[in-house]
Amino acid sequence: MFRRFAFIAAAVLVFAMAIAPGDAFARAGAGTSSGSRGTRTYSAPPSTNTATSAAPMQRSMTPQAAPAPSYAGSPAGAPFGSALGGRSPFMSGLMGGLLGAGIGGMLFGGGMFHGMHGFAGFFGFLLQIFLVVWIGRMIWRFFAGRTQYAAAGPAAYARTGGPEMMAGGGGGQPPVTITPADYHQFEEELHAIQAAWSAHDVGSLRALASPEMASYFAEQLTEQQSRSVVNTVTDVHLDQGDLSEAWSEGGREYATVAMRFSMIDVTRDRAGRVVDGDPVRRTQAAEFWTFLRVPGGRWVLTAIQQAR
Numbered sequence: 001m002f003r004r005f006a007f008i009a010a011a012v013l014v015f016a017m018a019i020a021p022g023d024a025f026a027r028a029g030a031g032t033s034s035g036s037r038g039t040r041t042y043s044a045p046p047s048t049n050t051a052t053s054a055a056p057m058q059r060s061m062t063p064q065a066a067p068a069p070s071y072a073g074s075p076a077g078a079p080f081g082s083a084l085g086g087r088s089p090f091m092s093g094l095m096g097g098l099l100g101a102g103i104g105g106m107l108f109g110g111g112m113f114h115g116m117h118g119f120a121g122f123f124g125f126l127l128q129i130f131l132v133v134w135i136g137r138m139i140w141r142f143f144a145g146r147t148q149y150a151a152a153g154p155a156a157y158a159r160t161g162g163p164e165m166m167a168g169g170g171g172g173q174p175p176v177t178i179t180p181a182d183y184h185q186f187e188e189e190l191h192a193i194q195a196a197w198s199a200h201d202v203g204s205l206r207a208l209a210s211p212e213m214a215s216y217f218a219e220q221l222t223e224q225q226s227r228s229v230v231n232t233v234t235d236v237h238l239d240q241g242d243l244s245e246a247w248s249e250g251g252r253e254y255a256t257v258a259m260r261f262s263m264i265d266v267t268r269d270r271a272g273r274v275v276d277g278d279p280v281r282r283t284q285a286a287e288f289w290t291f292l293r294v295p296g297g298r299w300v301l302t303a304i305q306q307a308r
Contacts, residue, residue, distance in 0.1 A: 026265050026277070027233045027285060028197035028304075030220045034059040035213050035303025037256065037290045038249050045244040045288050050258035051307035054288045060303075061212050176246040176253045185299050186257050186291065187238050193301060194263065197221070198232040209301040210292065229275060231267045235282070244288060252292050255299070258307065260286040 033055045037043075041062040045054050189208060196204035200221050206214040224230060244256040262284045266277035277283070286307035291299035 026231065026267075026283075027263065028193050028217060029287075031285075031306060032059065033057050033305040034216050035210070035290065035301075035305075036060050036062040037303050038062075038247075038252070038254055038292075040245075040247070040254075041303070045256045045258075045290075045305070048242045048244050048258040050240045050242050050260050051286045051288060053308045054305040055308050057303070057305065059216070174248070176248050176255065178243055178246050178255055182255065182299065183241070183257075186241070186255075186259070186289070189291070189299065189301060190238060190259060190261060190289070191236050194233040194236050198234065200224075200230070213301050213303070228270050229267050230270075231265070231276075234264045234266075236261055236263045239284070248295075251294065253295060254290060254292050254302075256288055256290040256303075258286070258288050260284065260307075 034057065035041075037045075037057075041057055041060050042064055044056070047053055193205065193208050195201075196208065197217065202214070202218050202221065205217045209217065238259060238261045241257055241259040241261075244258050246253070246255040248254070262282045264277075264279060264281075265283045266279050267275050269275050288303075288305040288307060289301060290303035290305075292302045293299045
């Protein structure tokens with residue numbers, strides 16, 4: 001009886017989850033963290049008075065840089081040891097010297113081990129080989145080090161130089177100044193995007209967001225259509241917002257702002273029945289929105305991250 005009851009309860013739960021959209025379709029962006037923030041896509045935006053931290057990016061078209069391979073313990077930072085198959089350079093030089101000495105002895109008619117009669121002679125021979133190998137390695141490191149420095153050039157100096165010239169940026173680019181007009185546009189974008197989301201207006205979303213974010217919005221709206229539900233976000237009010245960071249790179253300007261806003265967030269089926277949310281009770285959300293523009297242009301949304 002207990003097993004049968006547990007099976008029925010699990011089936012009911014699965015069915016309920018299948019027909020109810022829950023928070024998956026709540027507001028534009030579906031409550032996820034997605035988009036791109038240039039080279040800072042996988043770096044957490046600084047905390048603000050509005051939101052202390054952001055959830056890591058769950059979905060982005062920006063590739064995440066792989067860690068560089070480590071060649072610790074190899075001369076001049078190069079994969080020298082691996083080229084030798086893990087053998088000691090000294091032992092390789094020693095064996096090469098012994099082989100060379102033996103071939104030289106044979107060429108001069110003294111036999112393979114000519115000149116190495118007795119322990120003292122053999123020890124002296126080893127000492128000579130050691131000195132030759134040691135001097136050879138010193139010469140190798142000298143020239144390898146000069147080659148590596150010349151290949152690095154000014155870029156290596158730039159990476160190890162002083163502090164960046166601008167707050168939130170670098171590379172000698174001018175600072176990005178966020179004005180009251182920019183804050184006003186950020187708030188307008190919040191209202192316009194939520195309205196286009198509620199109307200399933202993909203064309204307007206493409207005008208307000210980057211191609212990447214517009215594709216995510218279109219995909220999420222298609223999921224709503226597949227499940228025969230519509231999520232609407234109305235009466236949006238920005239309760240608090242402030243700047244997290246602003247910077248420029250690659251001829252583009254970026255600004256990440258933290259926003260806490262309230263709204264009426266309701267999901268209905270095709271018959272108009274409420275399946276999620278409350279049409280009379282306001283809900284609140286806190287998110288980091290990143291905008292980009294070309295200098296002098298208008299801002300477009302390029303990423304949304306949930307505040308934690």
